[in-house]
Amino acid sequence: MNQDASYFFCGIGGSGMLPLALIVQAQGHRIEGSDRALDQGRTPEKFDWLRAHGVTLHPQDGSGVTRAAQTVVATGAIEETVPDIGAARRVGAVIKTRPQLLSQRFNAAPTSVGVAGTSGKSTITGMIAWILSQTDRNPTVVNGAVMKNFADADHPFASALVGGPDLFVAEVDESDGSIAGYDPTVAVVSNISLDHKSMEELRDLFGGFTGRATTAVLNLDNPETAALAQTLPADRAITFALGEEKADLSAHDLLPLPTGMKFRLIEGWSEYDVVLNVPGAHNVANALAALGATKALSVPTSQAVKALESFAGIRRRMEVVGTVNDITVIDDFAHNPDKIAATLKTLHAFDGRLLILFQPHGFGPLKLMRQEFIDGFAGLMRPDDVLLMPEPVYYGGTTDRSVGSEDIASGVRGAGRQAEALPDRAACGDRIVEMAQPGDRIIVMGARDDTLSSFAADLLGRLGQSAG
Secondary structure, eight states: OOTTOEEEEETTTSTTHHHHHHHHHHTTOOEEEEOHHHHTTOSHHHHHHHHHTTOEEEOSSSTTOOOTTEEEEEOSSOOTTSHHHHHHHHHTOEEEEHHHHHHHHHHHSSEEEEEESSSOHHHHHHHHHHHHHHTTOOOEEEOSSOBGGGOBTTBTTOSEEOOOSSEEEEEOOOTTSGGGGOOOSEEEEOOOOSSSSOHHHHHHHHHHHHHTSSEEEEETTSHHHHHHHHTSOGGGEEEEEESOTTSSEEEEEEEEETTEEEEEEEETTEEEEEEESSOSHHHHHHHHHHHHHHHHTTOOHHHHHHHHTTOOOBTTSSEEEEEETTEEEEEEOOOSHHHHHHHHHHHTTSOSOEEEEEEOSOHHHHHHTHHHHHHHHHHHOOTTOEEEEOOOOOOSSSOOOSSOHHHHHHHHHHTTOEEEEOSSHHHHHHHHHHHOOTTOEEEEEESSOTHHHHHHHHHHHHHHHHHO
């Protein structure tokens, strides 16, 4: 191996970068990287783990990029103001975006499964990974979140699964348009709704993605994905739905359990009783999508159903942190209206007030989806629920900050529900501890911020102290 050659990941601790770096390392390449969170002292245990696993870390000041033989991997957008990018230009290093590198690896595999859609991607990818690993298919998997089935003391950040070269499964993102670079054998689309792009752009991107696939797995419950199914020949689509028997895979008699779901699966003339250890009707839909994908790969449905029974879920997807004094704290990734709706509907299947901390992951999404956020919270909160919002995550730059958390909170109040906007997350935490009573569920919602999990754990600890 050329000792001067390496892949340098800019933002290596990120949920998208870290799994790809581990896959590239497993393919025999030397890995280096930098991260703003490392420089700021955030999530030190993650960077200690990376160092212990042979990754060389540098400050994000350009000092780690010194050779033309390095390939510098940037996030979806190459920002010239990032010092590592400037250094790469100076030394003549190749610069690739994460989607470019991932799609090259993905497209090189003889068989590939791309999981796309506005919501559910990480869970569906995790379910597919678990079914394939349990049925000895040895997949290589890149997910955007930690898959709890594969996480252990040696692999605490199990968002990647290093398997064989012949079968590659990846979560594919449409938000930056990079979905256009993937040529999947099996294309899974969970749903399509307004998130980062206009519906016209989304229809073009998802239409191209499914059109390039040998088989597309599509949700008939979502109008946009149902319309996509109409554009494909029957032998190139596997459809799924809740309660819709004309779908190839349909779920019936859904029964919520405290920690999961039961349902009856109908596939043609066959029926199966399915038990999931992840809650909510949305996870039944996710399971159908995963079953459709593995069906396209000729995994017997009976074996896939059996594997799903032991699927442990995805970190930060309605993950129970703990219960103290009959108050439960839940950590959740929900950050757009669809995901928030799925979480609130699932939690309201059982009694108890919700204290909802929602940390927006940017000012842009708040402005784009202001009314959808207001309508979503106001429509699904019960009168005694309380929404608490700090200002969005902001790391500097030229972002339009004209719509903030108070705009959402005031809209929710105007619709007759309880909502407060506070200056920061610490103030929200103080307010929650002050308000919490036995029987409450506290839900910590937000994306793109690893410290939310620490915040949720701290909340549980504080509630324990106040109970004592």
